[in-house]
Amino acid sequence: MKKEDSEQLTRVGYDPDKHDRSGSFLMENQSIIESLSLYEGLELLPISEAIKKYKWVEKKICTLVSRDDPYVKAVLNTQPLQGAFIYVRQGYKIRLPLQACMYLKLQTAQRVYNMVVMEPNSELHIITGCTIASYLIKGGHLAITEFWLDDGTRLSYTMIHEWAPEVVVIPRAAASIGRNSVFINNYVALTTTRKVQMAPIAYVAENGTAQFSSIIYARDHSHFDIGARAFLNGANSNAQILSRVITEDGTVIVRGEVVGIAPGTRGHTECNGLILGKGSIRAIPMLEAKIDDTELSHEASIGKLKEEEITYLRARGLDEDTARSLIISGFLSARIENLPTYLQNKIDQTIELTLRKGL
Amino acid sequence: MNVPLLKVDNLSVSIDGKQILKDINLEIPQGEVHILFGPNGSGKSTLLHAIMGLPGYEVRGKIYFHGTDITHMPPEQRARLGIGIAFQRPPIIRGVKLGKLLELINSNKPDIQRMAEELQLTPHLQRELHYGFSGGETKRVEILLLIAQKPDLLLLDEPESGVDLENIDLIANKLRHLLEKEKRISERHRSALIITHTGYILNYLNAAKGYVMVDGRIKCSGPPRDIWETIRKVGYSLCEECLLQRINEKRR
């Protein structure tokens, strides 16, 4: 791998040496460069091969996301389908993260279909980096990812995006979350991007948990329309949708939708926004209760940097710029519950590096 | 060395055109601790903030530190010259870990670890600044940050308010150490201006001088213990007339 490629990929969580990784997947444009499981109980294949190997794979495709969505159609019309098939066998609890990278090296639209299947009582942590070669400023990324979490499973999916100013990104994702299962979905995007639009969906069964966190820094002309939707279908299931959003001349729309369907369910959506310079943030919570025994809430706050906090740090000897960037990176670095320390650190590191580069 | 560490010369301070402090004069020589008393809202915190150079205050008069005119210096520059403040009500800063801030202030990591341990704040290093801290923890953290800064002049805004006795003991002993109270006067080089509502701090630090502020003015100054005794007996109600007079009468 060329040095500049490995540098770019490293920034979004890909380790070329695959240290402490349970698996590694790399897709460049429409080609799969690497698809490697390093762990027993974990299968990692190009989706095209998985379709040949397992009959049930093709039947599952696009049964969770909507086939009416034009972007879904666009991906399905790309033959052969290309992307990652990630399959964890029953009872395997894999703590080391699996890395999956989608790398755009041509000025085209990358089209990806990913499938994650977790058998009962399994555990997996995925770090997905999506990025573009440093010499490109334009491109597209359309991706579908569908997750099947059987009962008693735990899956964290941390997505770090680092795009270029004229890239359009339209991911579609949906998860079926089995009984007593936990799905943690994290999204980090801190660089200027023409347009990102997505709202992954979770269908949550009995005692299941869906947890979405988004960390967004919308610079320049960036336009982010992001969020999540959770359907609490099973008794005592719960969902949290949390967003930390900064706009600096960009536009951000944050949607958080929770639907309480079964008894004993709980849902919460929360958006914290910070406005620097111009730009806008629109927080749109949507709560729907279909039963009286459901507890749904939302919380949103949008404001500017607090002068009192800057002053406090200046009085401790920090110059104004250092004080600001410390507060900004603090604002973005929300603790994500249930996330392995390694991944939390990776998120914190990404924030710090990107901010340092930007300021 | 005749130059006082801090000299406040005819200082008047307004906020949004409203005058808060009027003609304040005071001098703190190197190695001395001075105490500022006064009822709520009299302007004590405002004076400390003005000395620290916090924005939002319109200042007339002069402030000298080590003989240098610092009246119009930004706060970070004053901090680097050696002025440090422990805030009465510091802000919560979400996501900013105490340990991280300490590292930015003082790069000596083992030193920080040890100081945190001594103030029973080791677990707090990983926590967000002042977020969910108890009153006592907040005050200890302010002291820890000051210790990391090692300023020549300590501005302490009610360091013991809302703190239980055990923690007052901890805080005050740390301050005594920082102020080199175990050394001879001529060897001390740190000074402090301390606001107190409880007077406890007087039991730990040998303070040289006290002031009473009422309605933005320093009404009197004198031996801090005498002033405190009088305040405890009669409160600030008689300050308008002049506390000092009563103290002097008592002496006679």
Ligand SMILES: Nc1ncnc2c1ncn2[C@@H]1O[C@H](COP(=O)(O)OP(=O)(O)O)[C@@H](O)[C@H]1O
């Ligand atoms: N930022 C501010 N804006 C307006 N008034 C203020 C501000 N800060 C302090 N004051 C006023 O100045 C006076 C002195 O306040 P302060 O210095 O906090 O008193 P103290 O510390 O003695 O209790 C009070 O009347 C207070 O309301």
Ligand SMILES: [Mg+2]
């Ligand atoms: Mg005060």
